[in-house]
Amino acid sequence: MKYLAFIVLGLGVLLNSCKEENPSDPSVVITKISPNNHQVYNWNDTAFFNITFSDNSQIKSTSLRIYLATGKNLLQISDKPNSKTAVIDTFIIMNDSSYTFVNFDIIAEDDTGNTSSKSSHIHIRI
Secondary structure (H helix, E strand, C coil): CHHHHHHHHHHHHHHHHCCCCCCCCCCCEEEEEECCCCCEECCCEEEEEEEEEEEEEEEEEEEEEEEECCCCEEEEEEECCCEEEEEEEEEEEECCHHHHCEEEEEEEEECCCCEEEEEEEEEECC
């Protein structure tokens, strides 16, 4: 009887730890049209950030954070589209010597709690 209790308990833990996400409800799809990963810009070039989001349910929030390697924010955009599609379309001008390594993070969440993210960086040629 004692062993049966351990087996039942063990199976319960195993089944609970093997829960999969609902495959019929995927996370938000993030399509980064620009910039390219690790793209290099010349002084005074414009770095365009064109990002699209799509999901089978409502997108609850989207955000783009552009920041330096030091952590200093250059631009932060957040939106609550409440739609199945969304777009972020913005830019920064690469005209500062501190832009040798500019990071960016893209995050989206749908109304079921699924999140997606992408990160990369761009550079300025000095």
